[in-house]
Amino acid sequence: MTAARHTTVGIIGAGPAGLLLARLLHQAGIDCLVLEHRDRAYVEQRQRAGILEQGTVDVLRACGAGERMDREGLVHDGIELRYDRRAHRLDFPALTGGRRVTVYAQTEVVKDLIALQLASGPSLLFGAQAVAVEGADTSRPRIRYRHAGRERTLTCDYVIGCDGFHGVTRSAVPEGERRTYERSYPYSWLGVLAEVPPSSDELIYAHSERGFALFSMRTPTVSRLYLQVPNGTDPADWPDDRIWEELEARAALDTPWKPARGPLTAKSVLPMRSAVTEPMRYGRILLAGDAAHIVPPTGAKGLNLAVADVTVLARALTHLHHTGSTELLDAYSDTCLRRVWRAEHFSYFMTTTLHTDAHQTPFETRLQLSQLDRIATSPHAAAELAENYTGLPLE
Structure with missing residues (x-):
């Protein structure tokens, strides 16, 4: 019934x-x-x-x-873009009239x-x-x-x-x-939770020839970290030391910098x-x-x-x-x-600006770097990114 x-x-x-x-x-x-x-x-x-x-x-x-x-x-109040071993911070309130x-x-x-x-x-x-x-x-x-x-x-x-x-x-x-x-993308994210304070006060989005990396957080004592990996990746193929080494390499700067390391408590792969x-x-x-x-x-x-x-x-x-x-x-x-x-x-x-496709040419990589340079040097380009990231007003 x-x-x-x-x-x-x-x-x-x-x-x-x-x-x-x-x-x-x-x-x-x-x-x-x-x-x-x-x-x-x-x-x-x-x-x-x-x-x-x-x-x-x-x-x-x-x-x-x-x-x-x-x-x-x-x-x-912002995010940091890393590319070509350089870092550039976007100040959201200054670019958007106060949005965070x-x-x-x-x-x-x-x-x-x-x-x-x-x-x-x-x-x-x-x-x-x-x-x-x-x-x-x-x-x-x-x-x-x-x-x-x-x-x-x-x-x-x-x-x-x-x-x-x-x-x-x-x-x-x-x-x-x-x-x-x-649209499906030719890469995924390997996401991990780490019992360690974040390596930065704000999110770091890193472009490198090795692939994309993101340094985020859940709390002041727990970090959320991501690495670009090929589709079909098995998290078991990525031991902890390999993950930390790759995160460090992809976010490397010309000045000394190393992420804080700690035990990884969860690993998963997210298709894009x-x-x-x-x-x-x-x-x-x-x-x-x-x-x-x-x-x-x-x-x-x-x-x-x-x-x-x-x-x-x-x-x-x-x-x-x-x-x-x-x-x-x-x-x-x-x-x-x-x-x-x-x-x-x-x-x-x-996604397409920060990730490197395994099949892309050096020409395409240079285009990505040129776009990131424009964001770093043009207030208009930076404001466009900041306005979209912090969210457009509801209609």
Whole structure:
């Protein structure tokens, strides 16, 4: 026997997009329910991005999820570019009129939003596997899901897919009604966590003929580090000493510099790809976050794009709730896609400028160095990078 219930907005996926949307709708008095396939422990341990744009920070504060972020997050006023054994710092506030970024891991954002949701609503079901979304072109779409050993049905006024690129929501849009633009890159990232204080107060993005390296952090005592590696790399082929030696070589300067070393507690390989699905709405189904777009992590845009999507979406659903007008909801896809493609281009630019393809020519390497030199010497080029990195204002 199938149990059924109804909600105004059914949200599939309890990542940051789904949880933040639920929080914003709850504040606006709009009924919703979040379905998450995994259990709470799994969701709170998923390692993802760690750089929050100024706009993301502002939204989290406004919805009541900013207290721990403000206490524990690391506010950064810039990044350092290293190339050709030189270093150049970009001063974000000076270049953008005061905008900054905050280092605060996505796992911590998720923990904060889950705690808020369980304390004061709206409803959140863990272990609820969405198996199908049906009736997208009707006035009452439905989500079929399994929970506590039973198959159930949730009818909704709207279904929001925050369940990733391979989720059931995106696949519920007929193939003839959607188009996906994709690009895969010929390299991946080997990411490691190190129990050692960061080697720099701010992130270091390093270009070298050996490949790209990124020096980041999670906390004042834990470093997050990345190396460009070939696709298909097995982390087991990279012992700790090899990783530290390669990080040091790729970030080398003409002046003495060595990264602080410590024990590595986690290693994983992250493929690099870009994808955009258009439109982000079909009937009563709307896509947000990774369900609609994926960016390589070089530009730190994945989580921030998801936050921008659901901020626009919450505003549109709130407008509908108060006025009965679908004007903002009808514009949702076009509004978000303008920002999505800007972020896709920035992520592509950062990725292709800082990484060295195994097959690229010396001519192409010189072009990369020329572009990095322009950023270092042109206030206009530096401001363009800084404005995109800290986040464009929400529409």
